[in-house]
Amino acid sequence: SxxxxxxxxxxxxxxxxxxxxxxxxxxxxxxxxxxxxxxxxxxxxxxxxxxxxxxxxxxxxxxxxxxxxxxxxxxxxxxxxxxxxxxxxxxxxRGERTAQDGSRFAGLKPVTARIKVEEENTKPISEHLIGVFFEDLNYAADGGLYAELIQNRDFEYSPKDGNKDKDWNSMYAWSVQGNNAIFTIGTDHPIHANNPHYAILNIQEPGASLVNEGYGGIVVRKGEKYDFSMFSKIMNGKKGGKTVIRLMSKDGKELARTTLSVSSRDWRKQTAVLKAVADADSALLAISPQVEGEYALDMISLFPQKTFKGHKNGLRADLAQAIADIHPRFVRFPGGCLAHGDGVDNIYNWKETIGPLEARKSAPNIWRYHQTRGLGYFEYFQFCEDIGAEPLPVVAAGVPCQNSGIGGPSHHSTDIITSNGQQGGIPMEEMGQY
Structure with missing residues (x-):
């Protein structure tokens, strides 16, 4: 002092x-x-x-x-x-809760009020005043409004996302059912640099399946059709061949089935349609190669055909309609804290959320999970157009939320000070790309 x-x-x-x-x-x-x-x-x-x-x-x-x-x-x-x-x-x-109101306000006495409405003094209220605020919090996008049914479809979940689950990694939500199969993660020659991880399923004897549990289970309805797609290739000179794609109930009942052929030595996108023969609230997706070999799989996707307005890569019809029924005059997106991100490198960059899904850059979510960016700026503006709402995109001010940081220096760091001190923000010469 x-x-x-x-x-x-x-x-x-x-x-x-x-x-x-x-x-x-x-x-x-x-x-x-x-x-x-x-x-x-x-x-x-x-x-x-x-x-x-x-x-x-x-x-x-x-x-x-x-x-x-x-x-x-x-x-x-x-x-x-x-x-x-x-x-x-x-x-x-800050610790007060409505459950305490009975005791906190026990001494209040009845109050009589007289309200007089003076219609001649009314003022117009802007028709653009009421809207909705969207933030990818509590799985509001992936696993929520975004209609994708497969969790961790891109195998990009990472401990860097900050989730407390010890199993939160590229294999999360995936497992192998059956014997004589090995499931690993590969990074050599991925589909795209922004999507560096993919699954490798080594089938030593047919009978095993790579299974996805969805977001707490996959909801399917009898008679409904679901669009399946995945990128695949056969590795190490093997021939590959017939692969069965199924929706299964947890007790093993088959709900839908189709077949594809995985034999290309280069990444190839394949699509198919699955039609459910029964209802299930917690179905599983199973991919079962019928020929020995080493299969590389990525961007494994399942969408209901009945999305909001029927869009491919669309939104969940019931949730999107619930928002539309409010008749919001504007939609704010993608959030507040999420836009500013967890550290400078995690600031929301809208350019990383458009284009082919396999080329979009997924990222850790400041709320400690993962964002695929499948619901990106294009899907956001399309939704606003569908419901007649004005888009109100949130563009970060160039500094991270609460001076946060995922850990370690950002790509803007140049020395010990900028690697360990307050991150400050995005350099002015780089602001244009955001």
């Missing part, structure tokens, strides 16, 4: 102390922006005319605590206590 009452705080920015951080405050409550510098430059930030703290051990209640002690004016202690009380009060308000 300086004699003039300014507080100065220094700490190591890196474990070895090569880079440091500095911040100051006049009251220990409001702090100025942080500064970062190399330890070799410490002389520039040396504090002159300061009161040095002393090392001291004291008792606080029944606990012995050792730390740094410094004599300050009592008014500063009062101000900090007042601030602490205010923070505690605010936290109490």
């Amino acid at each position: 300086r004699v003039d009452g300014t507080w100065h705080c220094f700490w190591n920015l890196t474990p070895d102390g090569e880079a440091m951080a500095y911040v100051s405050s006049v009251d220990l409550i409001k702090w100025k922006p942080q500064h970062f510098f190399m330890a070799s430059e410490k002389g520039k930030y040396a504090v002159e005319n300061c009161n040095e703290p002393i090392r001291k051990t004291v008792w606080i209640g029944d606990k012995q605590v050792t730390g740094w002690a410094l004599k300050v004016a009592y008014k500063q202690i009062i101000a900090m206590n007042r601030y602490g009380d205010h923070r505690a009060y605010r936290q109490t308000l």
Whole structure:
């Protein structure tokens, strides 16, 4: 602390102390922006005319605590206590729940009010005032409004998504049923650089299946048709051949079936239609090669043909219609925190959400799961057009949400300071691409 009452705080920015951080405050409550510098430059930030703290051990209640002690004016202690009380009060308000209303408002007395409507003084309300706000939160896109029924279709789930599930990786939602088959993940020669992972299914003896569980199960209805597609190729010089595609109930009942031939040595997209013969709320998709070989599979997709307005790669008809029935005058997309992302590199870039699905760049979701970007800017504008709503796209301001970061330096980092200090934002010369 300086004699003039300014507080100065220094700490190591890196474990070895090569880079440091500095911040100051006049009251220990409001702090100025942080500064970062190399330890070799410490002389520039040396504090002159300061009161040095002393090392001291004291008792606080029944606990012995050792730390740094410094004599300050009592008014500063009062101000900090007042601030602490205010923070505690605010936290109490944030903790209030409607379930507590009975006791919180138990002492309220009836109130009689008289309302007089003066029709001559009415004012027009903008017809564009009421709309909807969409954010990919709690699986609002993948597994929600977006009609795709296959979870992790691109095998791009990653621990970097931040999900707490220990099994959250490229194999999530996929499994092998049956024997004599090995399921691994490949990265050599993918469909597209933006989609680097794919499944490798080594069939040593026919009978096994690669199975997807969907989002808590795949809902199918009797008589309905479903569009199946996948990219595939045969590896290591094998011939490949007939592959059976099925929808199965969890108890093994076959709900729909079709066949494809996987024999190309280069990536090839194949499509088929599955027609359900019974209802199921928790069906599984099973891919069963009938010939020994090593199969590479990616972008495995299943859509109901009855999407909203019948669009390919469309939206779930019932949910989209529920939004349409509100008659929103605008639709805000893709979100708030999601748009600003978890770190600079995770800021929502609309250009990565358009074009062929296999070329779109999937990304971690700030809400700790994954976004395929199958519901991207094109699908968003198309939906707005379908329901007669004005699009209100959210474009990030170039800084990450709450100065967050997935971990490690961003691709904008150039040295120790920009790799470890506050990320700041997207360099001005790169703002145009967003």
